Amino acid sequence: EAGVAQSPRYKIIEKRQSVAFWCNPISGHATLYWYQQILGQGPKLLIQFQNNGVVDDSQLPKDRFSAERLKGVDSTLKIQPAKLEDSAVYLCASSTGTSRLRETQYFGPGTRLLVL
Amino acid sequence: AQSVTQLGSHVSVSEGALVLLRCNYSSSVPPYLFWYVQYPNQGLQLLLKYTTGATLVKGINGFEAEFKKSETSFHLTKPSAHMSDAAEYFCAVSPNTGFQKLVFGTGTRLLVSP
Numbered sequence: 001e002a003g004v005a006q007s008p009r010y011k012i013i014e015k016r017q018s019v020a021f022w023c024n025p026i027s028g029h030a031t032l033y034w035y036q037q038i039l040g041q042g043p044k045l046l047i048q049f050q051n052n053g054v055v056d057d058s059q060l061p062k063d064r065f066s067a068e069r070l071k072g073v074d075s076t077l078k079i080q081p082a083k084l085e086d087s088a089v090y091l092c093a094s095s096t097g098t099s100r101l102r103e104t105q106y107f108g109p110g111t112r113l114l115v116l
Numbered sequence: 117a118q119s120v121t122q123l124g125s126h127v128s129v130s131e132g133a134l135v136l137l138r139c140n141y142s143s144s145v146p147p148y149l150f151w152y153v154q155y156p157n158q159g160l161q162l163l164l165k166y167t168t169g170a171t172l173v174k175g176i177n178g179f180e181a182e183f184k185k186s187e188t189s190f191h192l193t194k195p196s197a198h199m200s201d202a203a204e205y206f207c208a209v210s211p212n213t214g215f216q217k218l219v220f221g222t223g224t225r226l227l228v229s230p
Contacts, residue, residue, distance in 0.1 A: 004159065031215075040125075040222065040223075041222055041223075042120075042206050042208070042220030042221050042222050042223050043160070043206070043218075043220050044220070045217060045218065045219075048215065048217070050215070055215050056215065056217060091159055091160070093159070093160075095216070101148060101167065101210065101211075101212060101213075101214075101215070101216050102148070102165075102167050102216075103216065104162050104165075105160075105162070105216070105218065106159075107152075107159030107160040107161070108159050109157065109158055109159050110159055
């Protein structure tokens with residue numbers, strides 16, 4: 001079974017530029033999560049989708065971050081414009097969505113973003 | 117609001133020694149608790165989780181954790197460390213209603229020396 005795929009793996013941009021990250025979850029997984037992991041910290045949930053609907057985006061900085069999952073499969077996270085403090089690893093995870101509270105989240109390898 | 121505190125950003129053990137990684141949580145309702153491991157340049161992998169039932173939970177790679185409500189703790193242990201256990205370990209908490217929403221601690225890096 002293929003895991004969660006993310007691209008690119010690394011990205012370097014200058015502040016005020018835009019950047020987009022792509023995630024393809026495990027086939028058949030209804031729930032998709034985007035996390036931000038700043039160096040030295042644990043991952044922080046940015047947004048959670050159930051199929052193509054948003055379940056939780058309370059910690060997404062909506063003035064600059066956006067995410068979509070139009071067909072309920074893959075997803076894109078965008079930052080526009082980027083700030084220095086956005087330097088982090090962006091992790092995508094997916095889960096089946098059938099047992100909600102008890103299910104396991106499967107994480108991709110992440111995209112490491114450096115904003116100069 | 118729920119939160120997790122992991123005591124010790126780094127823990128060093130010798131190969132074959134006991135591994136103990138500490139996790140304390142704060143929650144107004146009984147939470148679900150998780151331990152994840154992250155190897156360099158990889159995503160997180162679930163080690164074990166507590167939802168309901170038996171408070172001693174066994175996970176992969178010989179790890180186990182015990183939920184102690186009176187101490188609000190969920191410490192991770194392994195009787196004998198292997199070199200391959202060197203990684204970063206994250207404790208996480210989620211509410212027991214609604215959708216799973218993981219709140220992670222800051223992580224503990226486990227160093228294993230020969």
